[in-house]
Amino acid sequence: MSEELSIEETVKKIASRILRKTDINFSPTTSFKDFNADSLDIVQILVAVEDTYDIELDDEELQNITNTAAFVEYIERKVAEKG
Amino acid sequence: MSLKGKVALITGGSRGIGRAITLKLADEGADVIINYFRKRSTAELTAQEAREKGVSSHIIKANVGEADKIDSMFDEIEEKFGRLDILVNNAASGVARSALELDTRGWDWTMDINAKAFLLCAQMAAKLMKNGGSMVSISSLGSRLIWPIYTAVGVSKSALEALTRYLAIELAPRGISVNGVAPGAVETEALKMYTASKDLPQQSWQKTPAGGMVQPEDVANVVAFLCSEEAAMIRGQIIVIDGGLSLTSVGVVSIASDEGDRSV
Numbered sequence: 001m002s003e004e005l006s007i008e009e010t011v012k013k014i015a016s017r018i019l020r021k022t023d024i025n026f027s028p029t030t031s032f033k034d035f036n037a038d039s040l041d042i043v044q045i046l047v048a049v050e051d052t053y054d055i056e057l058d059d060e061e062l063q064n065i066t067n068t069a070a071f072v073e074y075i076e077r078k079v080a081e082k083g
Numbered sequence: 084m085s086l087k088g089k090v091a092l093i094t095g096g097s098r099g100i101g102r103a104i105t106l107k108l109a110d111e112g113a114d115v116i117i118n119y120f121r122k123r124s125t126a127e128l129t130a131q132e133a134r135e136k137g138v139s140s141h142i143i144k145a146n147v148g149e150a151d152k153i154d155s156m157f158d159e160i161e162e163k164f165g166r167l168d169i170l171v172n173n174a175a176s177g178v179a180r181s182a183l184e185l186d187t188r189g190w191d192w193t194m195d196i197n198a199k200a201f202l203l204c205a206q207m208a209a210k211l212m213k214n215g216g217s218m219v220s221i222s223s224l225g226s227r228l229i230w231p232i233y234t235a236v237g238v239s240k241s242a243l244e245a246l247t248r249y250l251a252i253e254l255a256p257r258g259i260s261v262n263g264v265a266p267g268a269v270e271t272e273a274l275k276m277y278t279a280s281k282d283l284p285q286q287s288w289q290k291t292p293a294g295g296m297v298q299p300e301d302v303a304n305v306v307a308f309l310c311s312e313e314a315a316m317i318r319g320q321i322i323v324i325d326g327g328l329s330l331t332s333v334g335v336v337s338i339a340s341d342e343g344d345r346s347v
Contacts, residue, residue, distance in 0.1 A: 040178055040189055047121060047146070056123055 007053075007079060008072045014048045026068035053079050084311040087112030090164050091310070094118040094147050094204065095174030097126035099271040100221060103299030104171055107307045109133040109140070113169060116160060117142045120174065147174045147200035148192060157207035167211035169310050172201040172243075173221040177236035190235055197239035198246065205250050205261070215258025217310040220247045221302070222265040222321055224329055240265070244321050251319030262309045262317055267325030270296045291326025 005013065008026060016024050019035050032042060046057055055078045065071050091108045095101040096117040105115050106129070115133050119126035119142060130140040143159055145152040160167060176196045178189030201220055208218065225233045226240035244263055251261040291297065302324055308314050309322070323329060 038189075040192055050121060056121070 007076050010052060011045075011049060011072055011075055014052065015045055018044045018048065026072050028067050028069045030068050031066060032068060032071075049075055053082070055079060055082050084308060084313055085112055086169070086307065086310060089113040089168035089310075090116065090166060091169035091171065092116040092118065092160060092167055092204075092208065093171040093173055094200065095120065096171070097122065097129045097142070099273055100266070100269055100299045100302050101171075101173040102129050103303035104173060104221075104306050105129055105133055105140075106136070107300070107303035108169065108171075108310070109136040109138045111307055111311075112138060113310075114139045114141075114164075116140070116164070118145055118147065118156060118174065120144070120146055120176075146196075147204065148176070148195035150203055153200065153203045153207065157204075157211070161211060165211075166213060167208050168214075168216045170204060170208040170216070170218045171221065171306060171310075172204055172218065174200065175221070175223075175236070177233075177239065179232040179236075180234065181232055182234045185235055193235035194239050194242065197236065198242040201243055201246055205246075205254075209254060209257065209259060212257070212259050216260075217314075218247075218250065218254070218259065218261040219306050219309050220244070220261075220263040221306075222247075222263045224265050224267045224323065224325055226265060226321075228329060247321065248319040255318055260309070260315060260318055262314070262319065263321040264302060264305050264309070265321050265323050265325075266297055266302050267291070267323075267328050268296065269302060270298055291328040292331060293326030295326070297324055297326055 012024055012026060015032070015035070016022060018041055019037055021035055024035055032045070050057055053075070057078065061074070065074055086108055089112070091113040093101055093105045093108070093115060096105040096115065097119040105117055109115050115138060117126050117130055117140060123142070123144065126142040130142050133140040141163060143156050145156040147153055174196060177193040178185065180189060205218055208216070220243050222244050223236065223240045225237035226244050230237065244265070247261055247263040254261055305322055305324055309317065
């Protein structure tokens with residue numbers, strides 16, 4: 001999946017599946033709460049992203065991420081760091 | 084007490100209470116298998132600490148809330164170790180909501196990880212305990228006391244304790260002991276997150292009759308004992324580890340002092 005889609009598209013697909021929504025768009029002005037995500041949804045999205053890219057997301061770093069665009073940028077950075 | 088040469092699986096064994104149990108069992112000579120959910124680096128750190136005690140350690144990533152992940156974990160254990168002597172069912176999670184706010188997703192998530200996982204792990208572990216063994220479930224005083232927004236976890240821990248008793252009797256003829264521990268509030272990161280989520284008061288937990296808060300090592304010491312030969316005649320019991328706090332009537336005293344002296 002990750003080879004065919006961009007990271008943004010892949011994360012969007014994961015979020016859409018977990019949040020059961022088809023109209024998810026990532027931007028600097030939207031947070032997952034705008035899509036009615038609760039804490040369990042967030043955990044499931046994080047786990048799915050970690051498993052997809054075999055990366056480890058840092059909960060403290062995630063605390064500073066306030067919108068969905070920044071979340072995708074963070075994932076992109078983590079994937080790049082993994083190499 | 085010695086657990087030398089035993090092979091122990093600790094679910095959620097990389098941090099908090101699980102980490103303390105892992106290191107205590109390693110102290111007693113057991114080779115440890117650390118199951119973790121998300122943080123590989125934390126699991127590797129705990130595994131390294133265990134190895135420094137002269138035992139071998141192995142880490143396995145698995146969400147114990149998913150049956151197929153449990154199957155894969157035990158396949159790996161069978162392949163690498165060929166047997167298991169100790170199962171500590173410690174991994175826990177939960178949705179922090181009141182009963183009226185709980186939805187079925189949060190309920191299922193909590194029950195799957197906290198209660199169903201022990202059933203599935205015990206079934207798989209029993210097959211690998213060919214020469215007997217020990218199982219210990221990590222419950223919580225929230226199974227019998229009422230704490231704010233703890234509904235799902237409290238109910239799941241009640242189920243876990245009942246399952247512990249059923250397994251104890253069913254597995255006794257196979258030389259497998261099954262017991263549980265129910266700690267009060269233990270000083271861990273998980274407790275900080277729970278109390279911070281709703282600004283819950285902490286003062287009532289900070290001083291037990293025994294002095295201070297329960298530490299992860301206090302729990303680990305009891306778990307190690309329950310896994311030892313010395314505890315062979317203890318079956319299906321849930322040992323409360325709370326420094327005596329639940330025997331006091333802190334809540335009643337608090338209400339009485341708020342509303343005046345009603346003694347007769």
